[in-house]
Amino acid sequence: MESQPPSSGVLPKIELHVHLEGTIRAHTLLAIARRNDLPLPADTVQGLAELYEFRDFGHFLQVWRLTTNCLRTAEDFRQVVVDYAAEAASHGAVYIEGIFSPAERIMTGVSWDALFHGYCDGAQQAEEDYGVAIRLTPELYWGIDPEFAVEGARRAIAFRDRGVVGLGIGGEEGKCPPELYATAFAVARDGGLGSVPHAGEGAGPESVRATLESLGANRIRHGIRAVEDPSLVSELADRGVVLDVCPTSNLRTQVVASLDQHPLPALIDAGVGCSVSTDDPAMFGTDLGREYDLLPRMGVEPRLVYQAAASGVLCDDATRRRITEIGEQTAWPAPAGS
Numbered sequence: 001m002e003s004q005p006p007s008s009g010v011l012p013k014i015e016l017h018v019h020l021e022g023t024i025r026a027h028t029l030l031a032i033a034r035r036n037d038l039p040l041p042a043d044t045v046q047g048l049a050e051l052y053e054f055r056d057f058g059h060f061l062q063v064w065r066l067t068t069n070c071l072r073t074a075e076d077f078r079q080v081v082v083d084y085a086a087e088a089a090s091h092g093a094v095y096i097e098g099i100f101s102p103a104e105r106i107m108t109g110v111s112w113d114a115l116f117h118g119y120c121d122g123a124q125q126a127e128e129d130y131g132v133a134i135r136l137t138p139e140l141y142w143g144i145d146p147e148f149a150v151e152g153a154r155r156a157i158a159f160r161d162r163g164v165v166g167l168g169i170g171g172e173e174g175k176c177p178p179e180l181y182a183t184a185f186a187v188a189r190d191g192g193l194g195s196v197p198h199a200g201e202g203a204g205p206e207s208v209r210a211t212l213e214s215l216g217a218n219r220i221r222h223g224i225r226a227v228e229d230p231s232l233v234s235e236l237a238d239r240g241v242v243l244d245v246c247p248t249s250n251l252r253t254q255v256v257a258s259l260d261q262h263p264l265p266a267l268i269d270a271g272v273g274c275s276v277s278t279d280d281p282a283m284f285g286t287d288l289g290r291e292y293d294l295l296p297r298m299g300v301e302p303r304l305v306y307q308a309a310a311s312g313v314l315c316d317d318a319t320r321r322r323i324t325e326i327g328e329q330t331a332w333p334a335p336a337g338s
Contacts, residue, residue, distance in 0.1 A: 010092040011302055012326050013288055014309035015277045016196075017221050017244035019139075020098045020119070021068045022280025023084040026052060032079065033070045040066070054252050054285055063283055068104060074118030081122025081134060087281075089130040091289035095313060095323045096134045097196075098123070099168060102152060103144055112155050120162035133323070135315050136164045137196050140181065141171035149184035157191030165314035168221065170198035173207050178214040185215040194218040194314040196244075201255055205229035212241070219244055219312045224255070226272070227263035237271035242312030247294050248286040249279035265299050273308030296333075303332035 024032075026048035033040050042048045052063060071077060081098060088096055102115050116138075123134040138156050140149050149169075156164050167188040169181060178197070185195050195215050200208040201222035208226045211217045223243035226232045236243070245264050250256040256263070267274055276291050278284070295302050310324045 011292060011332070012094045012306065012323075012330055013088075013092045013292060014275060014306060014313065014323060015088060015093055015096045015288055016219065016242075016275045016309055016312060017246055017277035017279055018084070018088075018096065018098055019280050020080050020084060020100045021064065021071070022283050023087070023278075024067050024080055025083070025087075025282050028079065028083050029067055029070060032076050036070060036072050036076070038070050038072075040070075052282060052285075054283060057253055060252075060280075060283055064280075067283075068101070069108070071105060072110060074114040074121065077115060077118025078122035078125065081119055082126050082129065085122075085126030085130045085132045085134060088288050089132050091287055091292075093132050093288055094326055095309075095315070095319070096132060097137050097165065097314065098134055099137050099139050099170075101139050101141065102155070103141060103148065116155065116159045116162075116164070120159055120164070123163045133315065133319050134163065135166075135313075135319075137166035137168050137194075137314070138164065139168035139170055140184065142169060142173065142175040143171065146180050146184065149181050150187055153184045153188040153191070153193070156188060156193060160192055164193065166194035166196045166218070168196045168198065169215070170221065173199065173201060173203035178207075178210045182214050189216055196221055196314070198222055200225040200243075201250070201253075205232045208232060208236075217241065218314065222246065222250075222255075224250065224263045224267065227266055227270075233267065233270045233272060237273075240273065240311065242273040242275055242308050243267065244277055244312075245274045246277050246279035247291060247298070248284050252284045259294065259297060262298060268300060268304060273311055274305060275309035275312060276305045301332070301335050303327070303330075306330075306332075 026045045100119055105115055126134050156167055195217045196219050197211040197215050197217050198221040199211040204225045205228050208223055219242045221244045278286050281287050306327045
């Protein structure tokens with residue numbers, strides 16, 4: 001099934017920054033843990049949902065480890081994608097670039113094939129069942145062995161024909177220089193994959209510049225602290241580099257103190273293309289609909305967010321044209337004050 005416009009009354013949405021492991025709701029985690037005969041701190045959906053409630057970043061990491069450690073088989077990875085596609089489609093998603101983190105799973109004994117085939121099978125089923133085009137961007141983390149990073153890039157390239165479109169890197173910004181991973185990203189680029197690193201969230205604009213220069217970033221995940229350097233903002237606008245912004249995530253992690261102080265409107269006003277995403281919706285207590293509901297409060301037009309996202313996707317030309325046409329055919333709400 002091709003990407004289809006959402007039902008009447010729901011605006012179409014493109015999501016470019018969502019960690020699939022961070023989409024796992026309590027009911028899915030419970031089902032996966034039971035299937036793999038793994039203990040959890042709670043044995044009911046309600047109990048797990050209470051555990052998910054965000055407290056601070058340390059607690060977020062505990063829930064992340066608890067969740068991801070339950071993922072063991074290709075069936076687990078497939079289910080994660082399909083379940084999130086169902087949720088996102090209900091909020092109008094027509095295209096998603098989902099992030100997954102292979103390193104930790106490989107290090108605990110999961111095979112590369114089980115991991116990649118599971119996620120790719122899930123993406124295929126999601127499109128068939130829900131009409132959401134899903135592409136995948138495996139992600140490294142700052143501090144990983146550079147040789148493992150190169151291996152990860154090569155494994156990702158091998159699944160290009162199954163929907164893998166990019167390579168990312170995230171985690172603790174500033175832990176090591178991006179140059180350490182220049183070879184891995186060059187391998188990915190030579191293999192036809194885009195570069196989508198995290199930067200400009202925990203660290204400042206210098207991290208954005210470093211990933212642009214060392215990793216050849218096509219897009220930047222987060223990137224909001226670029227606003228601290230006007231010359232960088234101008235460069236991003238001139239180069240058409242899209243920032244994948246996650247407002248609720250930024251509030252939860254206290255990168256931004258309040259919605260009124262969020263730099264998204266200033267970046268858009270300066271000509272920088274910005275998409276809007278959930279980051280880790282199950283863990284941050286949000287969803288794609290809620291993120292778009294924040295836009296009017298910030299004085300941001302959903303139309304501009306959709307157009308920026310459509311310009312930044314890493315997919316094939318035919319898919320890009322379909323999602324662009326959906327945006328062009330949508331009756332977007334008029335800008336405030338018009």
